[in-house]
Amino acid sequence: xxxxxxxxxxxxxxxxxxxxxxxxxxxxxxxxxxxxxxxxxxxxxxxxxxxxxxxxxxxxxxxxxxxxxxxxxxxxxxxxxxxxxxxxxxxxxxxxxxxxxx
Amino acid sequence: xxxxxxxxxxxxxxxxxxxxxxxxxxxxxxxxxxxxxxxxxxxxxxxxxxxxxxxxxxxxxxxxxxxxxxxxxxxxxxxxxxxxxxxxxxxxxxxxxxxxxxxxxxxxxxxxxxxxxxxxxxxxxxxxxxxxxxxxxxxxxxxxxxxxxxxxxxxxxxxxxxxxxxxxxxxxxxxxxxxxxxxxxxxxxxxxxxxxxxxxxxxxxxxxxxxxxxxxxxxxxxxxxxxxxxxxxxxxxxxxxxxxxxxxxxxxxxxxxxxxxxxxxxxxxxxxxxxxxxxxxxxxxxxxxxxxxxxxxxxxxxxxxxxxxxxxxxxxxxxxxxxxxxxxxxxxxxxxxxxxxxxxxxxxxxxxxxxxxxxxxxxxxxxxxxxxxxxxxxxxxxxxxxxxxxxxxxxxxxxxxxxxxxxxxxxxxxxxxxxxxxxxxxxxxxxxxxxxxxxxxxxxxxxxxxxxxxxxxxxxxxxxxxxxxxxxxxxxxxxxxxxxxxxxxxxxxxxxxxxxxxxxxxxxxxxxxxxxxxxxxxxxxxxxxxxxxxxxxxxxxxxxxxxxxxxxxxxxxxxxxxxxxxxxxxxxxxxxxxxxxxxxxxxxxxxxxxxxxxxxxxxxxxxxxxxxxxxxxxxxxxxxxxxxxxxxxxxxxxxxxxxxxxxxxxxxxxxxxxxxxxxxxxxxxxxxxxxxxxxxxxxxxxxxxxxxxxxxxxxxxxxxxxxxxxxxxxxxxxxxxxxxxxxxxxxxxxxxxxxxxxxxxxxxxxxxxxxxxxxxxxxxxxxxxxxxxxxxxxxxxxxxxxxxxxxxxxxxxxxxxxxxxxxxxxxx
Numbered sequence: 001x002x003x004x005x006x007x008x009x010x011x012x013x014x015x016x017x018x019x020x021x022x023x024x025x026x027x028x029x030x031x032x033x034x035x036x037x038x039x040x041x042x043x044x045x046x047x048x049x050x051x052x053x054x055x056x057x058x059x060x061x062x063x064x065x066x067x068x069x070x071x072x073x074x075x076x077x078x079x080x081x082x083x084x085x086x087x088x089x090x091x092x093x094x095x096x097x098x099x100x101x102x
Numbered sequence: 103x104x105x106x107x108x109x110x111x112x113x114x115x116x117x118x119x120x121x122x123x124x125x126x127x128x129x130x131x132x133x134x135x136x137x138x139x140x141x142x143x144x145x146x147x148x149x150x151x152x153x154x155x156x157x158x159x160x161x162x163x164x165x166x167x168x169x170x171x172x173x174x175x176x177x178x179x180x181x182x183x184x185x186x187x188x189x190x191x192x193x194x195x196x197x198x199x200x201x202x203x204x205x206x207x208x209x210x211x212x213x214x215x216x217x218x219x220x221x222x223x224x225x226x227x228x229x230x231x232x233x234x235x236x237x238x239x240x241x242x243x244x245x246x247x248x249x250x251x252x253x254x255x256x257x258x259x260x261x262x263x264x265x266x267x268x269x270x271x272x273x274x275x276x277x278x279x280x281x282x283x284x285x286x287x288x289x290x291x292x293x294x295x296x297x298x299x300x301x302x303x304x305x306x307x308x309x310x311x312x313x314x315x316x317x318x319x320x321x322x323x324x325x326x327x328x329x330x331x332x333x334x335x336x337x338x339x340x341x342x343x344x345x346x347x348x349x350x351x352x353x354x355x356x357x358x359x360x361x362x363x364x365x366x367x368x369x370x371x372x373x374x375x376x377x378x379x380x381x382x383x384x385x386x387x388x389x390x391x392x393x394x395x396x397x398x399x400x401x402x403x404x405x406x407x408x409x410x411x412x413x414x415x416x417x418x419x420x421x422x423x424x425x426x427x428x429x430x431x432x433x434x435x436x437x438x439x440x441x442x443x444x445x446x447x448x449x450x451x452x453x454x455x456x457x458x459x460x461x462x463x464x465x466x467x468x469x470x471x472x473x474x475x476x477x478x479x480x481x482x483x484x485x486x487x488x489x490x491x492x493x494x495x496x497x498x499x500x501x502x503x504x505x506x507x508x509x510x511x512x513x514x515x516x517x518x519x520x521x522x523x524x525x526x527x528x529x530x531x532x533x534x535x536x537x538x539x540x541x542x543x544x545x546x547x548x549x550x551x552x553x554x555x556x557x558x559x560x561x562x563x564x565x566x567x568x569x570x571x572x573x574x575x576x577x578x579x580x581x582x583x584x585x586x587x588x589x590x591x592x593x594x595x596x597x598x599x600x601x602x603x604x605x606x607x608x609x610x611x612x613x614x615x616x617x618x619x620x621x622x623x624x625x626x627x628x629x630x631x632x633x634x635x636x637x638x639x640x641x642x643x644x645x646x647x648x649x650x651x652x653x654x655x656x657x658x659x660x661x662x663x664x665x666x667x668x669x670x671x672x673x674x675x676x677x678x679x680x681x682x683x684x685x686x687x688x689x690x691x692x693x694x695x696x697x698x699x700x701x702x703x704x705x706x707x708x709x710x711x712x713x714x715x716x717x718x719x720x721x722x723x724x725x726x727x728x729x730x731x732x733x734x735x736x737x738x739x740x741x742x743x744x745x746x747x748x749x750x751x752x753x754x755x756x757x758x759x760x761x762x763x764x765x766x767x768x769x770x771x772x773x774x775x776x777x778x779x780x781x782x783x784x785x786x787x788x789x790x791x792x793x794x795x796x797x798x799x800x801x802x803x804x805x806x807x808x809x810x811x812x813x814x815x816x817x818x819x820x821x822x823x824x825x826x827x828x829x830x831x832x833x834x835x836x837x838x839x840x841x842x843x844x845x846x847x848x849x850x851x852x853x854x855x856x857x858x859x860x861x862x863x864x865x866x867x868x869x870x871x872x873x874x875x876x877x878x879x880x881x882x883x884x885x886x887x888x889x890x891x892x893x894x895x896x897x898x899x900x901x902x903x904x905x906x907x908x909x910x911x912x913x914x
Contacts, residue, residue: 007909016622016648020908027908034622051664054652056625063625065652065660068556070625081551100911 004092004099010036013098018053018062023102028089029053030100031073033060038091039073040100046071046084104132107404108193108203110183110348112137114146115377115393116209117165122401124173126619130405133175134201136193138182139232142167145541146232147390147573153236153264164541186352188370205372205404208349208360212342212378212388217252221314227336230261239335243268246334250274250323252311254281256419258339259294262303265337273304273331275311275323277340285419285430289446290453290469297426297451306331344379344386359386364411366400376400382412389417394543402591409617410591418479429475432465432482433457440464445496454496461489474498476566487860490820522564525557530568537572545569560814587626589618594630594847601638609635609646623649630848633735636771637843640885647902653733655905657893658715661708666715668707669732670722671768674742674760674780675703684725692718702739702777704730716906719894728768728892735849736771737839740764741779743787745799754799756782759828763797766832767839769890770882773846773855776839791819794842794852795835800824804831808838808864809856817853820861823869837868837875840882 013019013032020043021028027043029052037060043053050066060073070079076088090101107123109116112135120133137143141163148162170177178199185194192202214229216222226242228235242249243265251262254276262272274281280291295305306325314336315322324330344359355361355369359381366374366382376396378388387393392415402410418431436442436457445454452470456463456478462485466478477498481488488495516522518531536542536551545566549556555565585591592600597616606612609631613623623631628649635643647655658666670685685705689697695709710718719729731738742760746752760780767778779790780797790796792812796819798805803826807819822838825831841864846855856864867874897906 005911007911012904012909014648014904017904019904022908022910030909048662051660054656054660054664056628056651057648058622058624058628059620066662067553068625 004101006097007100008098010038010093010096010098013038016057018055018057020051020053021100027051027053028100028102029062030091030098031057031062033057033073036093038093038098040089040091041071041073041076042087042089044086045069046078046086047082052086105130105204106202107131107133107205107207108201109133109135109207109209110186110193111209111211111377111379112139112141112143112177112179113209113211113377114143114164114390115211115397116207117143118394118397119207119209119376119400119404120173120175121165122398123404126401126405126407128173131205133173134203135170135175135177136181136183136195136201137177137179139234140180141233142170142177142179144233149230149233149236150260150264152233153239153261154267155264159233161538183348186348186354186373188352188354188373191372203372205374207400207404208368208373208375208379209377210345210348210379212344214338215341215343216338217311217340219311219313221316221320222338224314224316224320225318226316226320226334227314227338230257230337230339231342236264239265239337240268242335243270247271248273248332249335249337250331250333251337251339252323253339253341254278254305254307255284255339255341256282258337259298261337261339263298263301265335266301266303270335271304272302273306273333275306275309275325277308277310279308281305282430285434285467286428286469287435287455287467290428290430290455290467293451293453293469294426294428342378342388344381346379349375349379357381364399364413365403365408366396366412367403374400374404383414385414387415387417389419391415392417407617407619416479416483418475427468427470427472429468429472430466431475431479432463434465434467436465443492443496456495458488458492461487461492463488471498473567476570477563484858486858487862490857490861522568523552523554523557523561525561526553528552528554533565533568534572537569542569543573558814586630587624589613589620589623589627590616592616597631598634598638598845598847601634607635607639607643609649625651629654629735633771633773633848637885641888647905654735656712656715657719657729657733657897658710659733663709664712665709666712667732668710668715668718668722669700669704669730670727671730671764672704673764673768674740674757676742676757676761681725681727684722684727688718688721688725691721700732700739702732703741704732704739706732713906713908716897716903720898723892723895723898727894729894731768734771735774736776737764737767737769738775738777740767741777741788741790741793743780743782745780745782749782751785752782752799753801754782754804756780756788756797756799759797759799759804759831760788762828762832763835766836766886769892770839770843770886771889772839772843773848774851776842776852778835792816793819795838797831797835802826804828806831806834809852809861811851811853813851815853820856822865833875833879834868836882837878838864840878840885841867843882843885844878 007021015032018029018031021030029041029043031039043051045052045064047069050064052062054065055062061070063070069082077085092099143165145162145164151157181195181197183193184196192200194200214231228238249265249270249272251258252275254274262274266272280288281295310326312326313324314320315324320336322330322332346356346360349360350356360375360379361381362368362375366376368375377393396412399410399412441458443456455467457465463482468475516530520530522530533552533554542548555562586594606615612631629651632646632649653659658668689707692714694707698706700706740760740763742757745756776794778795779788779793781788781790782799790798791807792810796807803824805824806822808822810819811817
């Protein structure tokens with residue numbers, strides 16, 4: 001099931017940065033890479049629930065601002081040797097608009 | 103099609119190279135490994151504990167067969183390569199295999215040197231090199247009684263100790279008059295000999311072996327003076343010879359070892375070599391730490407990144423005999439003109455000697471108390487000027503751990519449940535366990551796997567000591583040249599110099615010039631480069647918010663629940679009723695759950711939601727406040743005491759001077775946080791002597807102090823000089839800050855920076871060299887034009903709204 005929700009224009013998300021999307025139930029961090037790929041993760045680090053949206057993005061990973069865990073943007077999982085995953089959501093970009101499926 | 107890489111020699115250096123290569127470029131090669139021994143890669147330096155019965159063979163396997171499979175490596179054990187066909191680019195093995203290569207890596211190690219005396223080929227005469235030798239010794243220990251070890255070096259003594267532990271009567275025969283003469287001086291060697299004798303080991307010193315006696319099997323040893331002793335087992339441990347036969351037969355240039363250049367390449371450009379078989383700049387190495395440095399370089403070139411260079415190693419040694427602590431490094435026998443610092447306590451059985459040349463450590467020998475070995479070794483390799491703490495250096499680095507822990511830092515003696523890392527709650531046992539089970543050799547590995555020393559870093563010395571005492575000489579000490587981060591091979595200093603010299607003005611330019619491995623960099627190097635560019639090109643470089651840690655991007659400190667704290671600037675800690683009222687109004691309006699007075703004499707408002715920050719800053723800005731930068735690697739606060747306007751002891755206007763200093767310096771970005779203080783008299787109520795720059799007013803002027811720190815590691819400032827006017831204070835302060843801003847490494851506080859470059863260097867630049875001081879001060883004032891723009895006001899007026907405004911959606 002794909003409930004695509006339009007959330008923003010691609011330009012509204014800074015390159016190598018993110019925006020926080022607030023839903024009724026949680027915060028979702030939406031990231032944009034250098035080459036304009038867009039990824040979405042639940043805005044909670046698997047370690048101590050730090051807000052991943054506030055981390056530094058490089059390549060397709062984000063570094064959590066609280067304790068420097070590196071999370072893969074595609075899978076939502078910590079990169080080795082740390083272990084743990086947060087939820088990853090599907091995104092798409094069409095005509096400069098970013099859509100999110102939760 | 104993938105290129106083919108063949109590794110000859112399945113030992114520590116070769117396999118380490120593969121590991122490094124797989125990290126850099128796992129897909130480049132189809133890899134085949136040949137090992138003459140029947141085992142997968144094991145930790146050769148742990149053979150002594152296996153012999154002594156403290157470890158099993160399984161304990162010391164570093165890469166099991168599953169590891170080779172997982173990485174798609176074809177492993178041939180028990181089959182030695184006998185010929186390299188360089189023209190046909192293939193290797194041939196004893197069992198008749200033929201494997202072609204595009205690149206060949208030689209890691210053939212070394213062979214024990216067997217003295218060619220008559221009888222050396224008898225049964226029961228062996229070297230001490232591999233698991234087979236250990237098995238032979240263990241077998242012999244079951245059947246026989248008497249063993250002779252020829253060679254009183256590191257390996258010989260470890261073998262003798264192991265045999266003794268297995269119940270044999272052991273005599274060590276040594277040609278020289280002191281044991282371990284390549285690592286020890288006479289006093290330390292005598293202490294060692296005495297304690298080994300106390301354990302039952304016997305010694306024949308200055309004794310030359312002339313013949314191994316016996317009928318088929320060794321039964322005794324005869325010496326040059328004609329005397330003889332009984333021996334059922336003879337272990338020759340007189341040295342190793344690089345194993346160069348294969349390379350030599352293939353016509354590759356060899357001297358004592360296979361000759362390689364700084365990229366670990368042999369004279370045949372398709373063939374690389376690492377490890378004990380190698381001769382680099384005339385040196386061969388038999389210890390493991392240098393081999394790992396070589397492995398890193400070889401892997402870098404095999405991955406065709408092509409930027410790493412091996413420049414030789416300084417090595418240190420630790421004897422792995424339980425109950426005996428011994429450490430040596432560098433040139434431990436003094437030469438003419440050297441100075442020797444010695445601390446000797448026969449009662450405690452301890453001996454420490456440092457050889458010092460031009461106030462720099464050249465060598466160290468420690469016996470009994472070796473806890474500071476890693477520290478001395480670091481000072482040696484960094485070439486640190488020790489004049490500032492020379493009078494206490496022999497007593498060790500008492501502040502290894504958190505300030506005030508003193509003797510608690512003697513790690514070897516600590517129980518397993520002793521907490522080492524107070525930030526992350528990691529105990530000694532967990533660290534030792536991770537090192538042993540996961541085969542860790544570097545501080546970075548231990549940090550990644552255990553989280554110890556990965557937060558505030560104050561326990562780094564302790565963790566390094568645990569690493570050193572757990573793996574002995576296998577400890578891969580942080581190389582003296584430390585890359586800025588995992589994205590590059592270049593150090594902070596090289597990158598700072600490159601930015602200036604080649605006028606690199608964007609982050610992409612720096613990463614391109616220095617051949618960064620990741621185009622975006624990482625969370626460690628991005629903030630560093632952003633700072634270096636900002637500091638070097640004020641007014642030209644555009645700050646990159648996405649390369650700043652969130653605190654600096656959001657101009658507030660992120661708290662554990664994701665809210666922020668807000669600290670308005672109160673210049674010099676002074677405030678008015680109106681200002682306090684304005685702060686109180688803001689706190690009410692945004693329902694701030696908690697407020698507190700900070701250590702730097704400011705007011706902190708906690709628990710602010712990120713989206714409220716711009717609104718709050720607008721209100722504060724209208725009341726005349728600017729950001730307090732309590733969140734930044736920046737000028738934090740100027741702390742002051744009452745001063746002569748009120749205090750009966752005050753000698754100068756400390757508050758007024760504090761305000762002037764803060765007005766001069768606020769907004770400045772720094773390598774790390776930077777704190778000032780001004781005390782009105784030597785009672786020093788503002789605690790100026792633990793600040794980055796502190797002023798202590800006296801009746802005749804102002805004493806200027808630098809490089810203090812009241813945090814992780816308390817450090818009292820050094821007195822820079824005394825000046826007569828407030829104007830001079832401002833000039834010296836600005837010049838000192840600018841020197842620090844231009845030259846320190848990112849995330850290096852002034853205290854370690856001053857210790858690294860030397861106080862005299864800083865003093866010379868700021869005090870003695872007036873022209874330099876004035877130029878630094880001018881550059882500081884110039885850069886301040888661009889820095890003193892209040893970030894809060896800018897956001898309140900609409901800058902970077904995307905950073906603060908969430909997108910709200912309601913699920914359909």
